[in-house]
Amino acid sequence: MEKLMRAPSRYVQDKDVILKMKDHTTMLGDSFYIIASKTAMKVTRPKIEKSFEETDVKLVFETFNGESSKGEINRIRDLVKENGSNVIVGVGGGKTIDTAKAVAYFEKLPIVIIPTVTATDAPCTALSVIYTDEGEFSEYLFYPTNPDVVMVDTAVVANAPARFLVDGMGDALGTYFEARACLRSNSPSLAFGGITQAGFALTKLCYETLLEYGYEALLAVEKKVVTPAVEKIVEAATYLSGVGAENGGLAAAHSIYNGFTVLEECEYTSHGRLVAFGTLVQLVLEGSPTEEIEEVIDFCLSVGLPITLEEVGTKEIDGKKLMKASKVACAEGESIHHILGGVTPEQLFDAIIATDNLGKHYKDLI
Incomplete structure (x- = not known):
């Protein structure tokens, strides 16, 4: 390719x-x-x-x-x-x-x-x-x-409400992990080509920038001021994430967002918040190291991104509805199939439940 x-x-x-x-x-x-x-x-x-x-x-x-x-x-x-x-x-x-x-x-x-x-x-x-x-x-x-x-x-x-910056960080959070999944499975990027070193480097820089400057930028935007941290996070959420995702590809996190749009409970949940939760689900699906999952959870907690189903709108877990969302996320042509080995609705359903329980566990520790 x-x-x-x-x-x-x-x-x-x-x-x-x-x-x-x-x-x-x-x-x-x-x-x-x-x-x-x-x-x-x-x-x-x-x-x-x-x-x-x-x-x-x-x-x-x-x-x-x-x-x-x-x-x-x-x-x-x-x-x-x-x-x-x-x-x-x-x-x-x-x-x-x-x-x-x-x-x-x-x-x-x-x-x-x-x-x-x-x-x-x-x-x-x-x-x-x-x-x-x-x-x-x-x-x-x-x-x-x-x-x-x-x-x-x-x-x-x-000067926009700070929640929009958080949403952007949530959308950007999946960029590196989705590109990495595409690289592992030799899947095409959104530009329908192979992943260049430059493209993948942008996704990694995006993630590193979020971890280093995300919390500081949020505190500044809450006071409606522009600081170097704000400039870096705006660039990460706009350019590094956008160009990185296009040249790195999508995987499970964005498919999970697409699936959750069919749930009435998530009607008013933002794209970025759902992608952030979907990123955690993807890491669970892939069997990522605990240290990596904990790093993502810690970041989410620091800026107010969701780590449980309740936080994306589904206060009561309805197995039938979650399976419906899982089937939509795993529909033919969805980017979730860029995960090495593919993903079935049943596997995704299990990963969503496991991620929710993991998030609840971390919430209890706070």
Whole structure:
């Protein structure tokens, strides 16, 4: 299998960097269609407009409806055509970004990504997660190229609720372990190629950065300030995790997330929190050393990520529901099968129960 490495054409990160948006994006076009959630619009629109003062660049702002579904993608595509825009800009969280990427792909236009939270590693990847209008996972859309420009304003990120930073760390937590599983089984990355040394190195650096700076960064963001630790964790959760996952591949942790989306109890549990719990389940599935599992548990406890089923929403264990989630996670084509030897729903079910019990044990020791 040929080795392959992909990344955004340009990644820019700094405090108030949106004020320099013009400098990094005008080579793409002169008519920007900006898709943003209501909150993201309020936070970023003044900075975006200020950046383009005294230019002839046309800016059109559109409020995202909340779900990265085919219906929302098609709605915005029609509006883009009506306005004759030649650059798409996605501003906000993961679902807004995924929708903007899909619109840009289908309309054959360049894409600029401006995340306002670090809840997922969506900004840098060449894929979108598509959901049904009801919010259940539907499919992945894969693109031939990564975003043209990714701009991360750490002042904006630090002023978002701290739980979003925790969510981003949860999503990033699985990056190294999933890539390692793909490497062991010689499975392809999300770029459909073999894993390069550079790609795998990014995943390892991502994990090491989380362990070293995660707790310190969380304390800073709780006070809405930007410190070197915050800069490092934002880069880890956005670039190292996004580019690392794409070039390293996914395994059980993200499949477990997909499975848990069918449970009503987990409807309001974030992607990152479910991936963090799924990472622990993956380590149990793989028979990882106790010391490694304990290291991950200690990190989760330090930043408030879940280590039990109750913490992801399932207060009472229902065997039938958990088996349903396990079957969805183990469906044909799911990345959980990148685990060496494959995984059956029964094996996953047992690992989930064992992980929950392990987490409860550690909780009792606190």
